[in-house]
Amino acid sequence: MQTVQIVEVGPRDGLQNERNVIETSDKLQLIALLADAGLKRIEATSFVHPRWIPQLADADTVARHISNRVGVEYSALVPNKKGLERAIVAGLKEIAVFMSASEAHNKQNINKSIRETYSILSEVINQAVVAGIRVRGYVSTVFGCPFAGDVSIDDVTRVMEQLFKMGVYEVSLGDTIGIATPKQVEERLTVLLRYFPVEKLACHFHDTRGTALANVYAALTKGIRVFDSSIGGLGGCPYAPGATGNVATEDLVNMLEGMGIATGVDLHRLLAASSFMQTKLGRALPSKMLSFKQRGGY
Amino acid sequence: MQTVQIVEVGPRDGLQNERNVIETSDKLQLIALLADAGLKRIEATSFVHPRWIPQLADADTVARHISNRVGVEYSALVPNKKGLERAIVAGLKEIAVFMSASEAHNKQNINKSIRETYSILSEVINQAVVAGIRVRGYVSTVFGCPFAGDVSIDDVTRVMEQLFKMGVYEVSLGDTIGIATPKQVEERLTVLLRYFPVEKLACHFHDTRGTALANVYAALTKGIRVFDSSIGGLGGCPYAPGATGNVATEDLVNMLEGMGIATGVDLHRLLAASSFMQTKLGRALPSKMLSFKQRGGY
Numbered sequence: 396m397q398t399v400q401i402v403e404v405g406p407r408d409g410l411q412n413e414r415n416v417i418e419t420s421d422k423l424q425l426i427a428l429l430a431d432a433g434l435k436r437i438e439a440t441s442f443v444h445p446r447w448i449p450q451l452a453d454a455d456t457v458a459r460h461i462s463n464r465v466g467v468e469y470s471a472l473v474p475n476k477k478g479l480e481r482a483i484v485a486g487l488k489e490i491a492v493f494m495s496a497s498e499a500h501n502k503q504n505i506n507k508s509i510r511e512t513y514s515i516l517s518e519v520i521n522q523a524v525v526a527g528i529r530v531r532g533y534v535s536t537v538f539g540c541p542f543a544g545d546v547s548i549d550d551v552t553r554v555m556e557q558l559f560k561m562g563v564y565e566v567s568l569g570d571t572i573g574i575a576t577p578k579q580v581e582e583r584l585t586v587l588l589r590y591f592p593v594e595k596l597a598c599h600f601h602d603t604r605g606t607a608l609a610n611v612y613a614a615l616t617k618g619i620r621v622f623d624s625s626i627g628g629l630g631g632c633p634y635a636p637g638a639t640g641n642v643a644t645e646d647l648v649n650m651l652e653g654m655g656i657a658t659g660v661d662l663h664r665l666l667a668a669s670s671f672m673q674t675k676l677g678r679a680l681p682s683k684m685l686s687f688k689q690r691g692g693y
Numbered sequence: 694m695q696t697v698q699i700v701e702v703g704p705r706d707g708l709q710n711e712r713n714v715i716e717t718s719d720k721l722q723l724i725a726l727l728a729d730a731g732l733k734r735i736e737a738t739s740f741v742h743p744r745w746i747p748q749l750a751d752a753d754t755v756a757r758h759i760s761n762r763v764g765v766e767y768s769a770l771v772p773n774k775k776g777l778e779r780a781i782v783a784g785l786k787e788i789a790v791f792m793s794a795s796e797a798h799n800k801q802n803i804n805k806s807i808r809e810t811y812s813i814l815s816e817v818i819n820q821a822v823v824a825g826i827r828v829r830g831y832v833s834t835v836f837g838c839p840f841a842g843d844v845s846i847d848d849v850t851r852v853m854e855q856l857f858k859m860g861v862y863e864v865s866l867g868d869t870i871g872i873a874t875p876k877q878v879e880e881r882l883t884v885l886l887r888y889f890p891v892e893k894l895a896c897h898f899h900d901t902r903g904t905a906l907a908n909v910y911a912a913l914t915k916g917i918r919v920f921d922s923s924i925g926g927l928g929g930c931p932y933a934p935g936a937t938g939n940v941a942t943e944d945l946v947n948m949l950e951g952m953g954i955a956t957g958v959d960l961h962r963l964l965a966a967s968s969f970m971q972t973k974l975g976r977a978l979p980s981k982m983l984s985f986k987q988r989g990g991y
Contacts, residue, residue: 604985649904
């Protein structure tokens with residue numbers, strides 16, 4: 396039986412783009428529902444400065460009050476040392492750092508050059524590892540940049556090498572603007588797998604152009620077994636015009652389980668979590684399985 | 694350069710499920726816009742009895758008034774001899790016949806057993822071919838049935854054999870309820886390609902669970918080069934509860950062109966056609982590229 400690990404990023408990557416502030420208690424309930432559904436890796440919030448992402452200004456409270464379940468890894472996005480300190484205070488055992496393979500996007504997203512970002516992240520990762528905290532690395536714009544257009548595979552490789560050297564245990568390859576095609580996914584992974592072991596790679600697809608599940612399938616054929624997704628298909632990148640939604644966790648689970656790949660996630664319970672979120676947000680979420688369920692189909 | 698042929702089924706498979714009646718002139722304009730975009734195969738309407746599909750009660754008028762373009766093949770769905778007569782009167786050069794690989798779905802959909810359907814279609818196809826009309830065959834529920842569940846590959850093969858023997862030039866394999874996974878697509882095609890040449894097969898995926906483009910990609914890897922799709926993602930099967938939408942033509946074109954596969958279709962013009970339809974229907978269509986465009990992304 397093949398298995399896939401799903402990294403649920405809805406509470407962070409999903410909610411960070413919502414304009415209306417969600418109550419902290421609702422965020423905690425969402426995180427609890429996601430764990431109820433069987434998700435074992437949940438990115439719960441972000442310790443980015445509240446000025447940048449007001450929606451996640453309650454990160455400390457959220458991280459402190461998560462009802463930790465045995466066997467579930469909760470993490471948070473951390474941009475710098477201050478963020479790491481907050482994560483440590485909140486008692487998290489895992490964080491994620493992020494940077495872009497594209498100089499232009501990195502500048503726009505975090506107002507730093509790639510070189511400047513290395514020195515910041517190097518310190519963060521080092522301190523985290525010393526504190527016994529696992530660090531995941533996100534690389535954005537792996538398949539294209541909203542500002543620079545094409546991103547060379549050499550640029551991707553270089554950033555990944557640096558992150559692994561600094562001590563991340565896994566790199567998640569982000570299609571930030573949802574522009575990847577399955578052919579490109581296969582081609583890029585073919586190159587990357589010459590340099591990096593497949594167990595250390597994850598894929599993070601956005602469904603802007605409807606290709607996310609096709610890209611997941613292409614990545615599966617290359618041996619990738621860790622995928623990021625967002626409950627209900629929430630999310631997007633605030634600095635990438637028009638970019639929306641991570642692939643919906645329920646759509647991902649449905650496809651994988653339909654292919655006989657075990658995710659450990661209960662689809663019915665997952666749909667309860669996305670129904671909850673849809674009600675709280677008061678608008679239809681992009682998830683296909685949720686909409687299918689609401690038409691009485693599931 | 695690889696190429697793919699797209700069979701646009703929006704004016705038929707798409708519109709047949711719309712409750713509000715669309716003006717005949719709007720249908721004709723849609724068909725013209727689709728040809729403007731470069732689509733070379735357009736299923737324009739259906740000669741099913743108006744009692745079954747009131748939306749397409751104007752089939753004769755639509756078929757007669759299509760502004761025929763050189764190089765564009767217009768066709769219509771035909772269920773029986775009466776339908777064929779109407780198609781001949783309207784001057785069509787191509788028709789499509791349909792049946793299901795599942796006895797239960799065939800009964801529900803056309804109130805006939807598979808055996809009874811053979812004898813009807815055999816006559817229709819024979820008369821069409823004699824009249825110089827090309828006949829395409831649809832097989833529904835190739836990947837699963839809303840009533841019977843699993844559909845055996847033997848049942849699929851048997852129906853396809855019969856249709857080819859009767860004289861259809863191509864069989865379109867329908868995932869009527871959008872339940873196929875890319876793995877299943879690969880597996881079924883691997884078997885079917887032992888019996889049938891790849892040039893005679895098309896795939897017709899619905900996006901009910903978000904897997905349509907993933908299924909297209911899987912079918913491409915097996916050599917399929919003809920895909921059905923529907924402008925804006927319109928459509929579904931009225932007799933399959935909860936089943937919605939063919940894969941959107943613009944999402945299909947975007948993915949294929951992004952992979953370097955030529956479709957001959959201009960995406961901007963295609964989006965003009967789906968914008969037109971969205972305005973006429975007064976509701977958001979499922980197309981990802983259309984929604985992306987409307988957010989200023991394309």
